[in-house]
Amino acid sequence: MTGPADVGALLRPLVPRVLGALVRRYGQFDACEDAVQEALIAASEQWPADGVPENPHSWLVTVAARRLTDHWRSESARRRREETVALREPAAVVAGPDEERAPDEDDTLTLLFLCCHPAVSAPSQVALTLRAVGGLTTAQIAKAFLVPEATMTRRITRAKESIAAAGSVFGEPAAAEYAERLRVVLQVLYLIFNEGYTATSGTELQVPGLAREAIRLTRAVHTLRPGDGEVAGLLALMLLTDARRAARTGPGGTLVPLAEQDREAWDRVMIAEGATLIGATLGRGPVGAYQVQAAIAALHDEAPSAETTDWVQIAQLYEVLQELTPSPVVTLNQAIAVAMVDGPARGLALLDTIAGDSRMKQGHRFDAVRAHLLEQSGDHDAAREHYRRAAERTESVPEQRYLEERADRLG
Structure with a gap:
């Protein structure tokens, strides 16, 4: 049966x-x-x-x-x-x-274009994609995003109303719109994966079902667009990142940072597939942000340990990524790589360049990274303060516990 x-x-x-x-x-x-x-x-x-x-x-x-x-x-x-x-x-x-x-x-890409219509807000694009293309029920989507089912129902209803009001029809967008609409599709799939890999709130660090669904849908798009470098790059990035899932949590769901993970627990089959995919993609056309992020992920996954990771090349790749898609989030990650190469003082100096960015006040990552670099530099009092500030700003219980534990270790 x-x-x-x-x-x-x-x-x-x-x-x-x-x-x-x-x-x-x-x-x-x-x-x-x-x-x-x-x-x-x-x-x-x-x-x-x-x-x-x-x-x-x-x-x-x-x-x-x-x-x-x-x-x-x-x-x-x-x-x-x-x-x-x-x-x-x-x-x-x-x-x-x-x-x-x-x-x-296969209507997967056509339906993704419809769900990711510019008239629809980003949260509604994600919800409608998971329901119409992914086949998840409204209840499943609501559970994954930790919102009431009635809220998710309204979100999906508004999305469909927006599509109808925009006069959208079933079919691929006009040639002039195709590249931009595909970019939005990939962004939505990336958002779904990120929420599955690291939930923004709740008691669980990960929602594996969402991450798997994002990979499945991206595979489908890659089958339809095998020559598109960014589609291949996004799929490779997801595979290389999700390969670490089993090692990211310890007993009781505690968060295990990348440097402390048991690399024997990483999925070597996924790593091999992702590395092969990005290796065959880079250099064959215009380089995009997903390809660069996949290359960075491959360097992490293929290194025997955090210490032997090629941090010089990773720092260089973040410079490329910053040129392609300037963002304070990129700077955060770049600061960690620079600190591994040139010391925490250089990383902290790089963080100072985005300290006034209002986007950094909306989450916990800026304080978490600053705390990490301050701890490396030996300034434990300041590090403890920023760890606690980051813990107050995250809505993820596992992340909150991890940050509080880091603060407590510093006395």
């Missing part, structure tokens, strides 16, 4: 194809997306007990189409409109021309 976990793994890759088949035929992305979600729920309830149907894709299309036409039928009955749609037999969907070409067509 198929278990719920097996069913979930089977359903998620089918979601873009099923949703694409309905939207191509009927339009109305919002109504089709709701119908697909209902079909997914039906499958998760029926398949574990009754077994997986011979053609899961056609089963989902048929059920989703029935839910869609049932909805339109009730609307027609109440408002006396759309009678021809309400009377259409759902079985015709399975036999239609869209279904004949569906096995050879």
Whole structure:
């Protein structure tokens, strides 16, 4: 008998194809997306007990189409409109021309473009992507982001309303918009991965399901765009980073910093795949930020220890990254690398250049990095103060405990 976990793994890759088949035929992305979600729920309830149907894709299309036409039928009955749609037999969907070409067509990227429409806010882009393309339920997304389900429902509803109001249609954006829309898609996938790898709040450091989903979706985009260096770079970055997941927490979920992790626990298969991917990508076209970050991650993963890491090359790569995407977050990481090469005083001097940036006051990382470098320099009183200040500013319980422990160690 198929278990719920097996069913979930089977359903998620089918979601873009099923949703694409309905939207191509009927339009109305919002109504089709709701119908697909209902079909997914039906499958998760029926398949574990009754077994997986011979053609899961056609089963989902048929059920989703029935839910869609049932909805339109009730609307027609109440408002006396759309009678021809309400009377259409759902079985015709399975036999239609869209279904004949569906096995050879992947709508993942098209749906990502739609979910990441510029009219939609970044949080809503993430939520809608996970639901419409990733196949997660609203409840699952709400749980991952630690918000009430009603809040996430409103977020997704607003996203679909924004897409409808913008007059968006199912299909790739115009050639002039393609590069920018793809950039937004990659940014959304990156945000999903980061939240899965290091949750911004809550009692758990990681939400592995989100990280895995981001990798799965990025793999799908890479399959469709194998020659795009930044798509390959983002996938490599995710693989090289997620390879350390098992070593990032100790007993009771305590945070283990990179320098203290058991590297034997890192996933060498993922590291090999990520390193091979970025090695084959760099130098074959324009260099982008994700490629540079992947190269940095590869240097960390391939080093036998923190001490033997090629910090000189990492510091140089951060200079390149700063030129590509100037950001105080890049400066934070660059300061750590510079400190490893030239000493903590140089790292602290680099931090001083972003001390007045208002963006650094919105989180805990600036104080955490400053505390780390002050500790290295021997100024334990100042380090302790910044560790505690960082602990007060983070909403992640594991990070808070780690920072408080670092402060306590300094007396």
